[in-house]
Amino acid sequence: MAVTKEPTLSAETVREAIEAGQERLRALLPGLTEAAVRAPSALPGWSRAHVLAHIEGIARATARQARYALRGELVELYDGGRPERAAGIEAGAVRDAAALRDAVGAALDESAAAWAAVGPADWSRPVRYRDGDLRTVQWAWWRELEIHTADARLGLGPQDWSHGLCHHLLSHLAPRAPKDVHLVLAATDEAFRREYGATGAPEVTVRGHLTDLAAWLAGRDPHRALECRRSDRPAALPELLDWP
Template sequence: MGTVAAAPTDTELLAALRAAAEGIHQEIGGLGEDAVAAPSELPGWTRGHVLAHIEGIAAALARQAELARRHEQADLYDGGKAARDRAIESGARASAEVHRRRTGAAVDRAVAAFAALEPAEWETPVRFRDGVARDAGLALWRELVVHRSDLGTGCTQQEWTAGFCRHLVDFLAPRVPEGQAFVLRPEGGEQIRLGGGSDDVVLAGRLQDLAAWLAGRPVSHGAVRAERDGQAVPRPELGPWPSAIPA
């Protein structure tokens, strides 16, 4: 039974980042004023909020990689979560053209920053999650792929690759409540056990839907089915997202 996803190599991660960035460019290239102001898939957020967040997190993660090359460190966001939230609210009201320019530039800067890393520099310590530059690169991958789907313009989790889904599932393992264990049974794939509790809940469905559900994203009725001791049960509650930003 699988438990930990195989991490992509640095070359594979860079290729995934470039593909994810291209996906963001495709989305912002077709958005007009009404589309930017329309609701996203995230409750309470317009597409403008999502784009402002992508801009902010891409710039923040780019800085982690840029500083790693100089063997320097800084927090993910200057001013912490409060400053991050203010920037999103302010940036959400920008015009479609401004979003295209700012978000596109931030995403390109981030991909370029990780592409500039020498092989040994992927292991350079960064402040983000008290990890290394590779951790920041993986975070950029998650942010670009998941938030592209959050825009609600047609790209859904069904387009997520199996490799990305396995990585996301592994990253979200801390969302399993204490005392429980989730046994994921993806269609046509190996079982994945998350959590160390003894109360097993079996969750079955497509790998993409299982990953999206763990990420708190909407899935269609019946796409993720839960069982306990062979009996159908409601899908369990999830713990909080493993945030890297202190509240």
């Protein structure tokens, strides 16, 4: 897989990006009315309240991973696994706007406190989530926070994602690339190119702004249209595989 100009982000840089993302979301919460939380989100079948309930849940879950890791203990991301996660989202989504605002704000407070306690020597501490370490969870929380803030349609979208986050998504989501083609993603707003798959397969090249390439690979609607060519002819965008 060929890559050009992919930055390496330190844990401190990602922590600062998360703090900024949390504050952006927090600033949007006071404007949430009852009608607003019942409006559709960008995710099929989910209202804005569902997305906010999910952000609340994953904020608390990742914060808990950090707290337990600092004590040298392992704990599941969600008690009860995905069924309990889904049940928590459904239960949280029926709350009124004021309760949702308070719950999300409290979860962001809990997250901020948990990650502020992580020191430079702690990032390699093991966690249960994906049998990784605290960096694994930190990256996961950054992805969840930024992607689902965009899904909530509160005024911020994938076009507002930082280039650092986009580079991370284009790497993390590499398993979504189809296996039967040689996929090339080429940014038109910076010198960046990433290739996925076997070089002997038919080549499919997708060009566009970096944020739009990341949005597409993340399963979200690009802000601007992407150009796709297969064997140097115009083509439809290929079908992506499941999330890793």
